[in-house]
Amino acid sequence: MAPRKVPKSRKAGSSKLKAADSPESSATSSSKLYPETSVDSHSSPTSSSARSKPPLHSTGRVPHHASQSKENVTVTVRFRPLSPREIRQGEEIAWYADGETIVRNEHNQSIAYAYDRVFGPTTTTRHVYDVAAQHVVNGAMEGTNGTIFAYGVTSSGKTHTMHGDQRSPGIIPLAVKDAFSIIQETPMREFLLRVSYLEIYNEVVNDLLNPVGQNLRIREDEQGTFIEGIKEEVVLSPAHALSLIAAGEEHRHIGSTNFNLLSSRSHTMFTLTIESSPLGDNNEGQAVHLSQLNLIDLAGSESSKAATSGLRRKEGSYINKSLLTLGTVISKLTDRKASHVPYRDSKLTRLLQSSLSGHGRVSLICTVTPASSCTEETHNTLKFAHRAKHIEIQAAQNKIIDEKSLIKKYQYEIRQLKEELIQLKQGINPVSQLKDISEDHIVLLRQKLEEEEDAKAALMSRIQRLTKLILVSTKTPQTSRLSYRADPRRRHSFGDEELAYLPYKRRDLMDDENLEFYVSREGNPEIVDDAFRDEKKTRKHGLLKWLKLKKKDSLGGSSLSDQSNSTPSTPQREASNFHTESRLSEGSPLADQHQLLEPREDKEAHEDSSHEIETPETRIKMIDQMEMLREQQNKLSEEMELQSNSFKRLSEEAAKAPQNEEIKEEIENLSGDIKAKNDQIAKLGKQILDFVIASHDALDKSDIIQAVSEMRVQLNEKCFELEVKAADNRIIQEQLNQKTSECEALKEEVVNLKHQLSDALELVDISPVTSQMQQSPQTPNKDEEKVIQAQIEELKMKAAELSDLKEQLELQNKKLAEESSYAKELASAAAVELKALSEEVARLMNHNERLAADMTAAAHKTFVTPRGKTGSPRNGKRESLLKKKEQDSSMMELKRELSMIKEREVIFETVLVEKAQREAELQRTVEESKQREAYLENELANMWVLVAKLRKSQGAISVVSDSVSETQQIHHLETS
Numbered sequence: 011m012a013p014r015k016v017p018k019s020r021k022a023g024s025s026k027l028k029a030a031d032s033p034e035s036s037a038t039s040s041s042k043l044y045p046e047t048s049v050d051s052h053s054s055p056t057s058s059s060a061r062s063k064p065p066l067h068s069t070g071r072v073p074h075h076a077s078q079s080k081e082n083v084t085v086t087v088r089f090r091p092l093s094p095r096e097i098r099q100g101e102e103i104a105w106y107a108d109g110e111t112i113v114r115n116e117h118n119q120s121i122a123y124a125y126d127r128v129f130g131p132t133t134t135t136r137h138v139y140d141v142a143a144q145h146v147v148n149g150a151m152e153g154t155n156g157t158i159f160a161y162g163v164t165s166s167g168k169t170h171t172m173h174g175d176q177r178s179p180g181i182i183p184l185a186v187k188d189a190f191s192i193i194q195e196t197p198m199r200e201f202l203l204r205v206s207y208l209e210i211y212n213e214v215v216n217d218l219l220n221p222v223g224q225n226l227r228i229r230e231d232e233q234g235t236f237i238e239g240i241k242e243e244v245v246l247s248p249a250h251a252l253s254l255i256a257a258g259e260e261h262r263h264i265g266s267t268n269f270n271l272l273s274s275r276s277h278t279m280f281t282l283t284i285e286s287s288p289l290g291d292n293n294e295g296q297a298v299h300l301s302q303l304n305l306i307d308l309a310g311s312e313s314s315k316a317a318t319s320g321l322r323r324k325e326g327s328y329i330n331k332s333l334l335t336l337g338t339v340i341s342k343l344t345d346r347k348a349s350h351v352p353y354r355d356s357k358l359t360r361l362l363q364s365s366l367s368g369h370g371r372v373s374l375i376c377t378v379t380p381a382s383s384c385t386e387e388t389h390n391t392l393k394f395a396h397r398a399k400h401i402e403i404q405a406a407q408n409k410i411i412d413e414k415s416l417i418k419k420y421q422y423e424i425r426q427l428k429e430e431l432i433q434l435k436q437g438i439n440p441v442s443q444l445k446d447i448s449e450d451h452i453v454l455l456r457q458k459l460e461e462e463e464d465a466k467a468a469l470m471s472r473i474q475r476l477t478k479l480i481l482v483s484t485k486t487p488q489t490s491r492l493s494y495r496a497d498p499r500r501r502h503s504f505g506d507e508e509l510a511y512l513p514y515k516r517r518d519l520m521d522d523e524n525l526e527f528y529v530s531r532e533g534n535p536e537i538v539d540d541a542f543r544d545e546k547k548t549r550k551h552g553l554l555k556w557l558k559l560k561k562k563d564s565l566g567g568s569s570l571s572d573q574s575n576s577t578p579s580t581p582q583r584e585a586s587n588f589h590t591e592s593r594l595s596e597g598s599p600l601a602d603q604h605q606l607l608e609p610r611e612d613k614e615a616h617e618d619s620s621h622e623i624e625t626p627e628t629r630i631k632m633i634d635q636m637e638m639l640r641e642q643q644n645k646l647s648e649e650m651e652l653q654s655n656s657f658k659r660l661s662e663e664a665a666k667a668p669q670n671e672e673i674k675e676e677i678e679n680l681s682g683d684i685k686a687k688n689d690q691i692a693k694l695g696k697q698i699l700d701f702v703i704a705s706h707d708a709l710d711k712s713d714i715i716q717a718v719s720e721m722r723v724q725l726n727e728k729c730f731e732l733e734v735k736a737a738d739n740r741i742i743q744e745q746l747n748q749k750t751s752e753c754e755a756l757k758e759e760v761v762n763l764k765h766q767l768s769d770a771l772e773l774v775d776i777s778p779v780t781s782q783m784q785q786s787p788q789t790p791n792k793d794e795e796k797v798i799q800a801q802i803e804e805l806k807m808k809a810a811e812l813s814d815l816k817e818q819l820e821l822q823n824k825k826l827a828e829e830s831s832y833a834k835e836l837a838s839a840a841a842v843e844l845k846a847l848s849e850e851v852a853r854l855m856n857h858n859e860r861l862a863a864d865m866t867a868a869a870h871k872t873f874v875t876p877r878g879k880t881g882s883p884r885n886g887k888r889e890s891l892l893k894k895k896e897q898d899s900s901m902m903e904l905k906r907e908l909s910m911i912k913e914r915e916v917i918f919e920t921v922l923v924e925k926a927q928r929e930a931e932l933q934r935t936v937e938e939s940k941q942r943e944a945y946l947e948n949e950l951a952n953m954w955v956l957v958a959k960l961r962k963s964q965g966a967i968s969v970v971s972d973s974v975s976e977t978q979q980i981h982h983l984e985t986s
């Protein structure tokens with residue numbers, strides 16, 4: 011599940027579910043089943059073959075996909091072959107694949123279920139991947155979330171399907187490989203892939219990539235569920251991702267039960283988070299595709315008979331409970347009336363919530379065993395699969411413009427670092443400017459240069475590190491157009507390095523009897539060893555036994571040619587279904603292998619067992635020889651890949667240490683080797699072709715065409731890979747050359763700098779120069795020299811004094827300027843205050859005037875008021891006396907205030923006068939210092955005249971010129 015949140019394609023509530031007929035009813039009534047299956051089969055991306063069966067189309071219903079863009083969960087069923095033990099125990103076939111889409115019950119023909127695809131026991135995992143997984147992986151690489159999970163009872167083949175082993179890599183390694191191939195085939199985008207790996211053991215979530223991350227919490231927010239604190243690793247290659255899975259598998263809970271020696275006791279979820287954005291530096295602000303591909307290997311449901319101990323029983327009950335909840339969730343999702351879906355009842359359903367509720371593509375691979383002892387369990391699995399088929403999803407691309415996205419973050423950081431680098435490069439002083447500087451300066455500059463070089467190297471290595479994390483195709487759009495047409499079914503074989511991370515033979519090593527188990531001819535054709543060839547024969551016998559068992563029953567009259575009609579309605583037709591199944595594998599190398607051997611099986615089926623080993627020896631030999639040649643070719647390519655890696659590494663080292671001749675030599679040797687290997691591979695390709703032509707007589711035409719086309723495809727692939735590698739090498743070589751020339755230029759610069767440094771040092775050191783002068787044959791006489799020397803010394807002293815004086819003056823000037831500016835500030839502040847005060851005075855005077863006017867008015871009023879109107883004459887007198895008193899006191903107050911203000915005004919005026927005086931003084935000092943400066947300049951000018959005269963009399967004396975130029979510089983600086 012998502013360790014990081016991925017935006018949903020739509021809101022949780024928007025998942026629209028289609029009500030299904032009761033699964034039970036469909037299981038018991040064939041008449042009801044067929045119409046329904048016809049609808050189901052249309053929703054699959056791979057169900058075209060189902061349409062060729064008239065009975066399934068007899069309903070007249072409108073195909074689902076015709077009217078809407080929604081898809082159903084892709085549901086497929088994979089049969090595993092009977093195990094040797096089951097064969098020994100005389101187990102019968104209870105369920106069988108009836109054509110490409112139907113599973114039928116052997117004992118009750120009316121019980122049948124239809125799915126998007128049914129894979130028989132001989133189908134290769136690669137074919138299962140092509141049909142059931144590739145479209146989900148493609149979608150995920152384009153930004154649509156995807157989930158693929160294997161469901162089935164214990165020992166039915168879930169882990170075999172999802173993980174596989176070295177001979178038959180499972181869906182997970184194939185998906186990882188495919189993801190990187192898609193990146194290679196998408197030259198216009200850049201990708202960032204990261205992985206996480208977890209297990210749910212006894213309802214506890216553990217991080218398989220980080221043993222410390224135990225009992226992690228599932229959190230939820232508006233964007234969905236996520237695991238808090240799970241470790242995510244950025245992956246750079248398929249081998250890198252597979253190594254992480256292998257490391258995670260070490261921590262997975264596995265135990266033996268009665269049915270499976272290495273039974274998975276936990277559900278695991280491998281998540282590949284894919285971010286991609288358009289290629290180029292100008293992708294700022296552009297939407298990033300962000301999606302997750304969840305690859306889930308469920309633990310198998312089991313009955314109590316599978317458990318061997320208390321612990322296993324406990325584990326089993328947890329497994330069963332979570333699978334039961336998964337079943338309930340799925341039936342609720344398909345029940346239109348259900349209001350509540352119990353996602354929260356188990357950790358598994360909580361993690362799958364986002365996928366099941368309609369966000370992204372989902373593919374369910376149900377693994378089943380045909381054995382009669384597991385009839386009921388298989389039936390339950392089939393019912394579960396049938397229900398799941400009705401979940402409707404509407405997958406959409408997740409596009410985000412989010413600075414939080416990791417690829418955006420890295421891209422931004424790279425851009426920033428590049429800018430910093432450019433700035434740093436621009437900041438380094440060109441050597442030509444370093445001519446007239448002192449020794450100290452040179453040392454400082456040298457230090458700075460070194461620091462800048464270090465900073466540059468650090469920046470470059472960080473840029474390189476970050477750039478490595480972002481995966482881009484090595485193809486240019488042009489080369490991809492010209493030389494490669496992407497095959498919808500990519501066939502990129504696993505290299506040894508990648509296979510090393512897959513179990514050699516996961517389960518079977520533990521159990522000798524299981525060596526016979528592989529009745530299917532499953533395996534990776536690219537890896538052929540003697541042991542494998544021997545074992546192939548053993549396995550063929552196993553398959554034949556089983557086929558014969560079935561054929562004996564079915565030889566009731568119908569011929570094989572009749573059975574090519576793929577409508578399987580009777581159990582007798584089962585044998586033909588295997589043929590149909592084989593044909594399904596067309597296009598895959600494994601399937602091709604089947605086809606080569608298929609006629610042999612037919613004959614075996616019809617003839618007596620004495621004719622069992624009828625395949626011509628020559629054919630086997632030829633195939634073996636060709637495989638050997640191919641193997642050699644593969645080996646060479648792998649070696650070349652390794653050498654290319656070393657080449658890259660060496661080139662990087664060479665860029666860091668360009669003077670290292672050993673590395674250069676090694677690089678040359680390596681490129682020679684790579685070229686030789688290239689030639690060898692081409693020769694081998696030719697040999698294979700010649701071989702095919704030479705053995706024309708031994709093989710029949712169809713075989714040859716088959717083999718040639720297969721080889722041509724492989725040859726093309728190899729050529730393409732070679733081309734890519736050669737292009738890579740060319741680019742690296744160019745980069746190396748560029749770096750070397752850059753280094754050469756830098757070296758030259760350093761040498762120049764050194765020369766200049768030593769020159770400067772020589773110049774600064776006067777005595778050698780003086781001695782040189784003494785040795786000069788042009789010197790007239792020793793007395794004169796002494797005089798000149800004395801004069802020079804004097805001049806130097808004067809110059810030093812002058813520069814001291816200048817410095818002092820400068821300081822003084824600075825101080826004065828500061829003081830004058832301070833005084834100016836003070837004056838302006840005082841002026842502001844004065845203004846405010848005068849305003850206050852004016853205001854108060856106005857107020858005063860108003861009060862005086864009021865007072866006279868009041869006095870006049872008191873004087874003219876008639877006695878009668880004022881009440882008693884006594885009271886009136888007292889009142890007027892009181893009023894007069896009040897007025898008098900306020901008058902006094904006002905007068906006091908006025909006199910205070912006047913006093914303050916006087917104080918301010920004196921302060922102002924003082925300030926003006928001080929300013930005048932400062933002005934005077936400035937004038938004086940200016941005069942002094944002028945005087946000094948005059949002095950200086952006189953000195954130059956003197957120096958010029960000296961020069962004339964002596965010729966050029968570098969020491970003097972130096973001191974003069976120094977003085978000149980000071981002067982220039984000062985005047986400027």
Ligand SMILES: Nc1ncnc2c1ncn2[C@@H]1O[C@H](COP(=O)(O)OP(=O)(O)OP(=O)(O)O)[C@@H](O)[C@H]1O
Nearest residue numbers: 090164165166167168169170270273274309310517
């Ligand atoms: N399609 C197949 N072809 C050949 N062998 C198979 C196939 N499917 C399963 N097997 C073999 O059957 C045995 C059990 O398979 P596997 O371990 O994958 O089952 P499982 O469903 O994962 O079991 P559990 O749930 O107990 O982990 C293994 O030895 C495996 O190699």
